[in-house]
Amino acid sequence: MTQKIQLQEAFKLALSLMLFYWLSLYMDWDMPKFGALAIVVTSLSTSGASLNKGIMRVAGTGLGALAGFVLLSWFSQSPLGMLLATAIWLVFVGYFLQTTRQGDTWFNAGMLAVAVWSSSYMRVDTAFHFATTRFLETAAGVLLFTVVSMLLWPRTSGAALQQQGQKLWEGMQALFKQYRRQLSTGSVPAEAAELRTRLAGEYQQLLATLEAAYSDTPKAAAKKRSWEMLRTNLRVFGNAQELWRESINDCRELDLNTLLPGLEAALDTLSQRLARGRMLWKEQKTDVIEPDPDDAALLTELVLEADKTCKDLPHFQQATLMNLVAQLHILDRSSRELLQTLRVLANLDPGSKLQNYALITDPFQPSAWNPDRLLKALFPAICWGIGYAFWVYVNPPGGPAIPMMSAIFGLMMVMAPANLFGLLIVLLLSMFIAVAPVYMFLMPTLDSGFGLLALIFIYTFVFGYLGGRSPILKIGPLAMFVMMVDINNQQNYSFIALVTTGLVMLLGISIVVVAHRLLSPMHPEKVLLRSVRHFLAGSARIINDFRLHSPRQQGRGRKRRKRAFETAILPISAQLLSIEKSLDYALFPDNTEEKVQRLVDSLQSVRLRLQTLEASFTTAESESPELMHSLEAFNEKWRGRISKVFEKWARLERTDTLVKEWSTRATLLAEMEQRLNKVPDDFDDQALRNLYAVFGSTQSLLEAMKELGDSMKQINWDQWAVERF
Structure with missing residues (x-):
């Protein structure tokens, strides 16, 4: 952000806050601090982001106020009933806080319900006035800031969207080049893992900017359906590229240029599609995009024909080759869809071109249900209960504000884990260094509305400008100013109010920190341990369901595998990415960062190869049932053996037991080769390709399991399992 933009944003914020206080004083509003707070927290870098956050805050305030009314109407005469009912509401809010894009809505819904109870304790008749006034003044603050902005x-978010997308495309091109280099050299570049992590973060940032662009960029809003298609296409392409990378590892012993004569040309086409996509994205800045006659060729489906010498290869190598070809076809399709969507966004093609892709989505989506989410959602309710008990039995200054602050900070920990003591220090310093001198010494000397509004403008402008360098320099001083000073027509000054507020925040944060320390299941190493075991148990269930059934039972088996994928397999990616960063490696010297990273990479590899096996098995089961049933005895025998390995891993059994299980792996591969040799010749080529794809993906899974077993042996699981305070 340039200095000019910092000054402009600070001026808009200061003007909005000054106008809001002028309006509230003129209209004699009771609680303008809540509208002013809404202005402070919704003043973001773009108009669309501010509008979205403001709408979510207003919606959450309304939902929370309604919930507060319902709770008070049912349990106002029952302290225990209110305690339990509010806890249930906080669990409900805490769960959906983790599953939706509208996180601010749910956060405010939880906060307002508790605030309505706290403000009307022993004065239930004031609850309606408090809730409606807070809702209306919050809406007024959001509306006023939106108009000024x-x-x-x-x-607008258009420039940021273009810049972030350009950076994402450059990263995608670089990653594809590294994977292509891996195909020729056989080794993975060291920077590939770091680049994958960076691209995942840039993708999430792009999605957040896109949400804002829908509100402030008419071009994005007009093509919202196409942008949503692009959101899906980017994710599908990234997943297809990772599946292709995994298949590369299995082809180290093959001369791919000889076996697949068109491979280099196909890879050149994929690279050209990415380059063309980057060009289309870059040209959006000028709104002048020249049609490229090569796009028609780039949108043509790739044809990969294997050389005749492939038939002379051992069956396993043929299976490995077929697996690589299958993954390249998936990558080809996803890249074509991605380029076609970009052409529609660039106005080179009509939106009707996307009709053929309208129903194309990921085969699996992470499930909305997750036990770890529920466990995490219990945290605000536990903080609320501890704060409630502390208030009842200790009766500190602040009274019912103690459980309210505990619940609010508990929700904050669920929404975005933070260093609460660091936040407390910032808030207290803001209160006593920035706010207190103005509140106690400067404001009492003002004798006119003009002087008061000028003070509000100058104070807001200074900290709004500093906020351009660090958001905490804006949020801390301004939030504490509007909440502590509480400017209204019945202005009063109380040093005790400052001290009491500081004490309430200190107690509320302390309760949350102690609760987090005492709740061992909330510690990152425990979450990692549960996630790994849940993943391995889910893998065992999936392998067990690779049974050969009648057509009716096949559908049931696919549904069971789909459910296991969505609940146990797919969530592991996001979970490991967040947990890995929060682990305290100093507490667990045996489990170094390098060992954990290797474990994470091995789990990701197994996840991708399970998806490959699912796709190949489903295709073969539906298109070549007779050939698959001819191998039923072999399937039953070895399916049970592989699932047994996963089950033992899920129980974290001793390493030597796992090694014994892997001593049978060579036998498995040999028997698979023998079975392939006995396949009758009367089956058509497509059936044999389907069978080879299944065996190739199975072999690929076994290789990934071998790497996972090696990485698991290096982890000291007992060290993570020990309870700590």
Whole structure:
């Protein structure tokens, strides 16, 4: 952010806050601090982001106020009933806080329900006035800031969207080049893992900017359906590219240029599609995009024909080759869809071109149900209960504000884990260094509305400008100013109010920190341990369901595998990415960062290869049932053996037991080769290709399991399992 933009944003914020206080004083509003707080927290870098956050805050305030009314109407005469009912509401809010894009809505819904109870304790008749006034003044603050933001130097998200997308495309091109180099050299570049992590973060950032662009960029709003298609296409392409990378590892012993004569040309086409996509994205800045006659060729499906010498290969190598070809076809399709969507966004093709892709989505989506989410959602309710008990039995200053602050900070930990003591220090310093001198010494000397509004403008402008360098320099001083000073027509000054507020925040944060320390299941190493075991148990269930059934039972088996994928397999990616960063490696010297990273990479590899096996098995089961049933005895025998390995891993049994299980792996491969040799010649080529794809993906899974077993042997699981405070 340039200095000019910092000054403009600070001016808009200061003007909005000054106008809001002028309006509230003129209209004699009771609680303008809540509208002012809404202005402070919704003042983001673009108009669309501010509008989205403001709408979510207003919606959450309304939902929370309604929930507060319902709870008070049912349990106002029952302290225990109120305690339990509010805890249930906080669990409900905490769960959906983790599953939706509208996190601010749910956060405010939880906060307002508790705030309505706290403000009306022993005065239930004031609850309606508090809730409706807070809702209306919050809406007024959001509306006023939106108008000012749109009229004065409006900043749309279009430029940020273009810049972030350009960076993402450059990263995608670089990653594809590294994977292509891996195909020729046989080794993975060291920077590939770091680049994958960076691209995952940039993708999430792009999605957040896209949400804002829908509100402040008419071009994005007009093509929302196409942008949503692009969101899906980017994710599908990234997943297809990772599946292709996994299949590369199995082809180290094959001369691919001889066996697949068109491989280099196909890879060149994929690279050209990425380059063309980057060009289309870059040209959006000028709104002048020249049609490229090569796009028609780039949108043509790739044809990969294996050389006749493939038939002379051992069956396993043929299976490995077929697996690589299958993954390349998936990558080809996803890249074509991605380029076609970009052409529609660039106005080179009509939106009707996407009709053929309208129903194409990921085969599996992470399930909305997750036990770890429920466990995490219990945390605000536990903090609420501890704060409630502390208030009842200790009766500190602040009274019912103690459980309210405990619940709010508990929700904050669920929404975005943070260093609460660091936050407390910032808030207390803001209160006593920035707010207290103005509140106690400067404001009492003002004798006119003009002087008061000028003070509000100058104070807000200074900290709004500093917020351009660090958001905490804006949020801390301004949030504490509007909440502590509480400017209204019945202004009063109380040093005790400052001290009491500081004490309430200190107690609320302390309760949350102690609860987090005492709740061992909330520790990152425990979450990692549960996630790994849940993943391995889910893998065992999936392998067990690779049974050969009648057509009716096949559908049931696919549904069971789909459920296992969505509940146990797919969530592991996001879970490991967040947990890995929060682990305290100093507490677990045996489990170094390098060992954990290797474990994470091995789990990701197994996840991808399970998806490959699922796709190949489903295709073979539906297109070549007779050939698959001819291998039923072999399937039953070895399916049970592989699932047994996963089950033992899920129980974290001793390493030597796992090694014994792997001593049979060579026998498995040999018997698979023998079975392939006995396949009758009367089956057509497509059936044999399907069978080879299944055996190739099975072999690929076994290789990934071998790497996972090696990485698991290096982890000291007992060290993570020990309870700690």
